[in-house]
């Protein structure tokens with residue numbers, strides 16, 4: 001059976017990458033194959049997870065390339081060289097420009113650790129999201145997987161899952177609960193959904 005060739009973009013620990021790898025191992029990511037992990041940080045632990053699982057890696061550092069355009073051109077070249085058909089942003093802390101995202105319509109998905117449209121957009125990432133949720137005093141938060149377009153965290157929603165905020169939560173405790181109860185479940189599920197749609201609709205689906 002044909003599988004969608006997936007690149008996972010990471011910047012940090014890579015627990016969401018691990019959830020995707022585990023899902024492929026147990027056959028739940030039946031229509032996708034993680035063939036490449038791309039990091040914008042040379043020391044991201046996610047790279048170790050990829051190597052431990054025999055997945056090819058690439059490091060592309062924006063600062064070294066000097067501009068957003070050069071950064072994205074390098075990313076695009078690596079994706080093309082590896083025949084990538086779909087991109088998963090799994091804790092990738094760079095915003096991609098409209099120039100880049102328009103080349104991949106409905107082919108990039110992102111996991112965000114809140115119920116969009118709450119606590120999202122530019123500057124709202126990682127632990128900050130949970131700090132903001134606690135400061136606001138919401139009693140329910142969660143995670144969202146969405147398609148990526150030119151608006152940060154603004155693309156069509158694929159899945160969301162709510163998670164309770166409990167008395168005494170710190171940002172770290174809440175982050176861990178949101179990962180365990182939502183992110184690591186809905187990201188692999190969304191990845192399989194989109195990968196299977198790409199297989200069904202053929203190579204030109206959604207592409208310019």
Ligand code: GAR
Nearest residue numbers: 012013014015016091111113125126
């Ligand atoms: C995850 O909580 C992910 O949702 C978040 O960063 C963390 C990465 O953890 N992403 C964003 O905030 C993107 N806006 P991980 O490296 O262990 O997967």
